[in-house]
Amino acid sequence: MSVQVLHIRQPLSLTPPLRNGPWYRTKCILPYRSRSTMDIQAIPIEIALHIALHLDPEDLFHWALTCRQFEYLIRDNAVCRASLRTWPFSRECLRATESFHYAKGLRTQVKRRRAIQTAQPFSVAILEGGDAFVYANGSLCYTFGQNQVRLLNFNEPQVGDWSFDIRQLLRSRLPQLRKAHKHKCRPLHFDDGLFSCLYSSKTDSFASPLHWLIVVNVEERSILTVCELDRIDDLWVRNTREWLYCGISAETEEEDIRTWVLFQLDARKGQWASNRVMIPEMPHGDMGVGNCFEIFDKHLYGASSRMPVNSDSYESQGWNSFYYVFRFPLGHAEKVEVMEKKASWRRWPADGNVDDRWGFLQLVKEEESGEIYLYESRREFLESRPQSQRNCYRKKVVFPAYQPDEPRSWVSRESQVGDNKNYRDDFHPNDVHHGDDWYRDTTYKVREAPIRTYIPSCRTYLDVIAQPQDSTADKPLLHIRTRPKAPCRRCPTSATTDGNLGMKFLEQETKADHGVYIWPSETASSGQDEQLGHFLDRLYPDTTAQEVSWYADARFIVYPVGNIPGKTSKHIVVISFDPSVRLPGVKGRHSPGSKAQMDNCKTNDGVGGLPPSGESAGSSASSGSYDTPQSFGLDLSGHN
DSSP states (O other): OOEEEEEEEEEOTTSOGGGTOOEEEEEEEEEOSOOSOOOGGGSOHHHHHHHHTTSOHHHHHHHHHTOGGGGGGGTOHHHHHHHHTTSTTSHHHHHHHHHOOHHHHHHHHHHHHHHHHTTOOSEEEEEEOOSSEEEETTEEEEEETTTEEEEEETTSSBOEEEEEEHHHHHTTTOGGGGGOSEEEEEEEEEETTEEEEEEEEEOTTOSSOEEEEEEEETTTTEEEEEEEESOOTTOEEEEOSSEEEEEEEEEOSSTTOEEEEEEEEETTTTEEOSSOEEEEEEEOOOBTTTEEEEEETTEEEEEEOSOOTTOOHHHHSTTOEEOEEEEEETTOGGGOEEOOGGGOEEEOGGGOEEEEEEEEEEEEEOTTTOOEEEEEEEEEEOTTSSSOEEEEEEEEOOOOOOOTTOOOOSSOOOOTTTTOTTOOOOOOGGGEEEEEETTTTOOOOGGGOSEEEEEGGGTEEEEEEEEOOOTTOSSOEEEEEEEEOOSOOOOSSOSSTTOOOOHHHHHHHHHTOOOOEEESOHHHHTTSSHHHHHHHTTOOBOOSSSSOOOEEOSSEEEEEBOOOTTOOSOEEEEEEOOTTOBOTTEEOTTSTTHHHHHHHHTSSSSSTTOOOTTOOTTSOTTSOOOOSOOEEEEEOTTTO
């Protein structure tokens, strides 16, 4: 039996094949008896299925779209199950394991990843209200009216919707609230049916406001616990069904140095642990920029890109920088594990200064392997370049082996790194993603990008930018801009001790660049798509504050809307890249009533289908009640 090489025309994984994208030629080596050229469509179905069982979801999806004859491959449950299980920790695979809808899960996963990488959202919605909000794990929580809290669960095709009056729930637990004349609720986190928020109130008896951490069991509509807080600096919450951790920054014995203090709640009993957990080696930093905390596999993980509090790196190591990463089982902080220095090297002095305004730090569980990785994106001023460059680095989180009776400590173990100031551990080429720089002429100022982040699961930079228009325009032009990772290439700094960037590496990087994708397209931006154009005018972020409060992941972008004519309350924009979710109020481009709502969007009396000023959503102004806030959205599948 001889080996026949069959040529398959297949689209690039980042370009939708149905939109006349670029094509390339790959080779598939298959056993075949004849030496003559053969069309791939003539392959027996048994061989085609054998090939399909060894392809990942993206390759299988693109192969199926090259020809109508192979479309059955992405609709066959058995084939899609084998392919989808190559990403066993992805959300779609985990859900398909329960529902057995593997074909649907595979199509959803590929479309979602491609939507992020090519900046092609599926829908967008504007939600009325949103005085304060938080987004976490596919759930949006926000306040509206006086005391109302609304929870939207986007993890189901039919979005789950719960609303309750937080002050009414608290009356029996906090009688002193009846005398409060000022109060405020700020959502903190929602996961596994537990909603946590910071509730502040002010009475005539106290000069300063009182603060409580409130945990609500959403399914039972009951208060799980109420904890009064002495301070609320940099407050954050993470939880599972059994455990909840609350963290605040606190001062140490040394002057001008702050670290983290953790409070532990047993959610099954509703009891707080008597002892607080102090992390002496982890310095304080902005969440998502210098510090991050997440729960994976019944462990609490924490990471920092800042120098440890008691570090002697400045004196003995020449500012050699290392990450600080720890974890411990939920409920057992005494069993802490700390990542060794030899595995946590970050950067070297010759790498230049860093602009922290572009910083990004996140712990992520990889969809393919299930391993924990630390992602950091930063804008660096490399000595070999006249201007800054944006780079994202990935570091695998590994911990040393501990003996059962070995004492644990928050201090990293001593390793071969020691006090060697010349120690260097370059990142693997696949762990580096080069972003915007002066060479590609794709840089922009930080004030032009109110939202700037990195999507680890898709290896993609994602920014919401406001490009200046002509002098007659009221607002800058809003765009979503993505840059997916190119194929594996060299680290931005060479292996030499001076850390300079060689020109040959720069040329290799430029050739491998996948380019930039922008939404909306030039057609919508130029005004040819009137319906989308009017809607885009309402999506400009609220830049009145010093920093825009926003959230983004591999499925959604959530941020507050800026000044809307005739409206006093804030509004929230939700942009979806998940084709399986239908946002509240979203209607098709040609569905009944969509044109009437869009006409209302053009006026100042009604914004995006929302009621006119002075009238609350879902009720008349004279009713005195405040029902569920109204939403308006647009299906973007026909606008991409």
